[in-house]
Amino acid sequence: MCVKITIFEPMKTMDTSVIISTYNKPEWLALVLYSYSIQSVSNFEIIIADDGSDERTKKLIEHFSTQTKLKVIHVWQEDNGFQKTKILNKAIVASHSDYLIFTDGDCIAREDFVETHLSFRRKNCALSGGYFKLDESVSHKITKEVISKQNCFNKDWLIEQGQPRSFKFNKLTKSKNKAQLLNTLTPTKATFDGMNVSCYKADILAVNGFDERMQYGAEDREVGERMMNNGIKFLQVRYSTICVHLFHERPYKNEEILKKNNAIRKDTKQNKAQFTDFGITKK
Secondary structure, eight states: OOEEEEEOSOOOOOSEEEEEEESSOHHHHHHHHHHHHTOSOOOEEEEEEESSOOHHHHHHHHHHHHHOSSEEEEEEEOOOSOOHHHHHHHHHHHOOSSEEEEEETTEEEOTTHHHHHHHHOOTTEEEEOOOEEOOHHHHTTOOHHHHHTTGGGOHHHHHHHTOOOOGGGGGGOOOHHHHHHHHHHOOSOOOOOTTEEEEEHHHHHTTTSSOTTOOSSSHHHHHHHHHHHTTOEEEEOTTTSOEEEOOOOOTTOOHHHHHHHHHHHHHHHHTTOOOOTBSSSBO
């Protein structure tokens, strides 16, 4: 398999590495990358885990790297179906910091996203965030100007654009006290959700990263379950680390693959597995 790693800036010590997975959605990725260029902190690198996108994504990343002072690394592999677990493992290896934030190329980060992840990080813990999902019509109204003004995190602006009213708007709260209360009260279990999660690099390396047998469907949850089996506690921060999810279809969803993934997860749970032989290092 052909793997390419392109580094656009010299390396220095980073507070964190933001790993962004993507596949052939350059129009969404452009908005996501812009959201990281206006973060409240800047001592982090961006690693784009690219599961085989075409030249459009490569050109976008090359252009973005000339417009930002952030360190940008493009990790690419050939397109051979859904292989997100494999490219994420390669991105982990390519990272240069001891703390990792995982997200997707269709999740726009609020300006305090990285800073908040760093402020909540704790030894022997991982942070489990959430996301606010935008309707299709609203997603297409998001521009760099909208992100710059942070309107895509503004309840009133979103409602004006047609986003239905919902309790889920609480996921966009700016109140730290309210966020902490909701983090405590939410019945949602803290898990490894690849759209918004962070952990120490050593903790995910200790379980050998993602299980590369897994394709779409809870492949991120499974690595989190091994981490839990290995003593890592997941902390709920879904109302604190804020991002909005742009709409997209999921043509890669497959029932047979889901059954296979569920069988792997079942084995992980029953055997309290802490390590996979099908991860970063292989027997």
